Amino acid sequence: MGRALRADAERSVRAILEAAEQVLVDDPGASMEQIGERAGLTRTTVHRRFANRKALMDALAISAKQQLADAIEAGNPDSSPPLVALHRVTGNVLRTKNSWRFTLGSPLADTSAAAEIWDRINVRCLDLLARAQRDGLLGPDTDLEWTRQVYYALMSEALQRFPEDKEPDAKTTDTLATLVVDTLLYGASPRT
Amino acid sequence: MGRALRADAERSVRAILEAAEQVLVDDPGASMEQIGERAGLTRTTVHRRFANRKALMDALAISAKQQLADAIEAGNPDSSPPLVALHRVTGNVLRTKNSWRFTLGSPLADTSAAAEIWDRINVRCLDLLARAQRDGLLGPDTDLEWTRQVYYALMSEALQRFPEDKEPDAKTTDTLATLVVDTLLYGASPRT
DNA sequence: AGGAAATGTAACACGAGTGTTTCTCTTATT
DNA sequence: AATAAGAGAAACACTCGTGTTACATTTCCT
Incomplete structure (x- = not known):
């Protein structure tokens, strides 16, 4: 080297x-x-x-996914109550994904170079969801893989509600994080 | 002409x-x-x-979106009970999206040529959701635009659970349609 | 069967992006 | 202040996809 x-x-x-x-x-x-x-x-x-375009893409993917992993860690995903952690992590992820929309959002930027980081992220996420399930926040029969998939998709959708140009303020981020978590847990049905 | x-x-x-x-x-x-x-x-x-690549893309977009619109119509979205319609339409859309994953899924195939068809589809979808809301299936305060966004995203995610190679059988499609609708309405929380 | 339309084959010009090299000048490091 | 590393400028060869043309052959249509 x-x-x-x-x-x-x-x-x-x-x-x-x-x-x-x-x-x-x-x-x-x-x-x-x-x-x-x-x-x-x-x-x-x-x-x-x-050296070439691919090398740049790989570096992009690694850099952004590492930032994503850091943002998740910063939310203390396994040392606070699941619901709290879920909100905090969601907010952090939304901010990071907003700053790296292409790299973290487009399949074109999905190189295999960052696969290990991605795996770790997935594990962290599943751990958190499993903890939420143990707390009764999720149904005992809920498919956690599916829930994770839905969770990711909801955050991607929420991104479209961020201001395109400027950095979002804390309130906007928090509102959207709440929307994502609420939708993930309770869907669109009337709250009882 | x-x-x-x-x-x-x-x-x-x-x-x-x-x-x-x-x-x-x-x-x-x-x-x-x-x-x-x-x-x-x-x-x-x-x-x-x-004539050129763009013309091909436009034709692709129009063709696929028209098929999507037809698939939705075939589900009688406004002449049957919302929940039934939602299931049927979801199944039909899943089948069509599965056959046109690139054209209907990739932003690269999103030309402005099919905008009118897309608009009609969106209106149809919002109508159906509004009818579901009137029936109490959705909360009275639910943001229907957000719900539609989530509905589309859920169907896209469900696509990943289709067999890549062969055509899916009726049972697979139905199971996934149920998963999508259930998740859209009730999220991941325990069913009461 | 006859004419029109469609396709195949084989070129050609063109542009755009990539990757590399060489040389000169500037900047960081110790 | 000396040295090595970095950046700019200006080329060069190369690949690949695009769009077009001309001509011969096949296929449809009535």
């Missing part, structure tokens, strides 16, 4: 990753040149940091 | 549309040549029927 990167190179790497997200979310077929331009760099430099 | 197509040309058009779906679902970036090959035709012929 090569030695450590110099500070400016490190900055370039981050700039490229963020630029890639911003450009690709609008045009999934955008070129390396467009990405470099957005990052304030030349295409040559982009290629210096990432 | 040009005169009617000859029978063999008509067959080619259908073959190309079906081939496009089959090829693009595996590789969204597939070339016109690959599509033609799958259809048993030459690239030249593909270009004769569809």
Whole structure:
């Protein structure tokens, strides 16, 4: 493995990753040149940091999924009551997914490189749901795999209700997290 | 407008549309040549029927969305009890979406050409949900737009549980339709 | 059977993106 | 201040897909 990167190179790497997200979310077929331009760099430099497009995609996937994993950990998913954890984790995930809509949302950015991180995330999520089930929050016969799938889908849908341009405020995030958790648990039927 | 197509040309058009779906679902970036090959035709012929890639995508979108609209109509969404209609429509939609996973599922196939059909579908869906709400199946304060969004998302997720290769049997479809409707209405909480 | 339409084959020009190289200049690191 | 690493500029070759054309052959339609 090569030695450590110099500070400016490190900055370039981050700039490229963020630029890639911003450009690709609008045009999934955008070129390396467009990405470099957005990052304030030349295409040559982009290629210096990432040998080819696939390498860039892999790095994007790993970076974003790691941030997602961190956001989940920050919600203390297994050291607080399931319902509380569910709300907190949902809020954190919504924020992260909103910042990385392309990388975390588009199948085009789903490289196998980040599979291990993704697996860990899935396990964490299933643990939390299992704990919720033990607390009677979920039905004893509920299919947890299906519930997890639905949970992910609900968060993706909720993203469409975020403001496209600016960063969402805490209230918006909280309202949407509540909507997601409520829908996941109780669906659309009348609350008794 | 040009005169009617000859029978063999008509067959080619259908073959190309079906081939496009089959090829693009595996590789969204597939070339016109690959599509033609799958259809048993030459690239030249593909270009004769569809001037450019966009024209093909538009035709794909219109064709598939029309089939979706027909499948929904076939479920009599407004002449039977909401719960029954919801089940029937869900089953029909699942079948159609399964046959047109790329065209109906990928944002890449979302051209503006089929916007009118899509609008009609959305209205039909909202009508059905509103009728369900009047019957007390949905809470009186439920956000119907959100419910529709969730309904679509649930069906997309359920698709992942269809057999990838072969056509699903009636029982599988029915089981999944039930899962979707149950989840939409009641979520994951214990049934009382 | 005759004419029109459709398809196949084989080219061609074109553009766009990729990946690489070389050289010069700038910046970080110690 | 010296040295090594990084970035910019300007090429180059290469691939791949697209869209078009011309001509020969096959297929449908009446």
